[in-house]
């Protein structure tokens with residue numbers, strides 16, 4: 001706008017110079033006004049570079065007011081200063097009014113753009129809404145946000161073939177005979193527990209903790225051979241840890257246990273796809289047929305994969321949800337039905353979720369898994385409320401990064417990932433699968449009779465930060 005004023009003056013002066021019309025005094029007046037317009041344009045231009053729409057609009061509003069004043073003042077003072085040269089002066093004032101009209105239109109346009117353009121924008125002048133760099137007055141750096149972003153180049157697929165799974169040994173010597181005293185209600189003596197995904201990994205270790213606590217166990221897994229060999233290995237390990245154990249019929253003893261003698265546990269293996277309702281139904285009746293009843297359920301069948309959300313193959317995503325969410329739901333409802341039918345008083349379940357159900361892991365992208373585990377956590381809480389009347393407790397365990405054979409293999413191939421993960425865990429290390437033995441026993445046993453719908457995070461403090 002100021003440039004428009006200058007333009008008008010320049011053309012006026014040029015015309016005047018050509019016909020030799022203006023006196024010297026009028027030149028001085030025109031140059032002063034022109035310079036003021038130029039300086040104003042420069043100052044407004046510089047301020048605009050650092051301002052947002054709304055500030056610029058306000059500057060234009062002020063400029064418009066100034067121009068009106070300017071037109072009036074130059075009209076009056078110009079006339080006073082220049083004496084009676086009214087014709088030329090009137091022409092100058094006309095030019096100013098035209099410039100002001102331009103400015104007026106400009107002002108309206110800027111107000112419109114300010115209202116549209118600044119909707120929802122942050123107020124940069126508000127220190128509480130500035131970025132940390134801006135608050136400190138330093139420029140942004142590359143590191144900003146870098147530790148909390150996913151990396152789409154990380155792609156990890158869950159193995160399809162059994163042969164691709166690294167071997168998973170049972171836990172040695174940690175079940176052992178009870179040499180130290182503990183609360184009796186931590187015992188699962190005489191109970192029957194089902195562990196889905198129990199052939200390996202966390203499921204296998206949790207199955208062992210059930211056995212070490214006195215329960216018989218049904219291992220349910222898609223991998224039939226490994227489920228069978230793990231069931232055998234658990235019994236072998238139990239016998240090694242308890243050399244005096246005997247095989248006997250519990251029903252012959254009032255306390256379901258021969259005085260002072262541990263019973264060799266009955267550990268069975270069951271082939272099942274937990275995401276298939278028919279397979280789940282058949283497996284549950286097979287388990288009840290072999291064990292006579294079910295008291296507890298641990299849903300450890302589940303897996304994760306890494307693809308960025310946009311590239312995730314839809315079929316794989318459906319499978320992941322099928323195993324993690326549907327699998328948990330189908331087994332839980334099947335076992336709850338069984339517990340209700342036999343009016344059981346000590347039924348309890350533990351769903352294996354993940355800390356990923358509460359946070360977003362970095363750097364590996366895994367949106368569907370995170371969402372699936374959030375669903376598992378909330379399913380536990382929802383079932384807990386729905387089945388509380390039937391004395392069925394449902395809780396969730398959300399492990400952090402655990403060193404199973406499979407995670408060990410992934411990290412062996414990616415040392416950088418290992419470093420990033422452990423740097424994000426306050427305890428500075430990944431969990432061992434056996435770190436879940438205590439939590440799962442606690443939540444299944446009568447030691448937690450008033451705990452239901454809870455989510456127990458076993459993550460070395462990861463989710464605290």
Ligand SMILES: NC(=O)c1ccc[n+]([C@@H]2O[C@H](COP(=O)([O-])OP(=O)(O)OC[C@H]3O[C@@H](n4cnc5c(N)ncnc54)[C@H](O)[C@@H]3O)[C@@H](O)[C@H]2O)c1
Pocket residue numbers: 196197198199200201202203220221222223272273274275299300301302303304323327352353354355398399400401402403404405406407
């Ligand atoms: N390992 C970790 O760091 C970690 C961390 C948090 C949560 N978890 C969760 O813990 C659970 C166990 O994980 P893991 O590390 O032991 O995994 P894993 O792969 O070592 O074991 C999973 C078991 O589930 C079985 N399985 C897979 N699909 C199945 C299906 N459709 N039906 C029946 N069985 C099936 C597999 O055969 C395998 O034996 C999973 O739900 C996992 O999401 C693991």
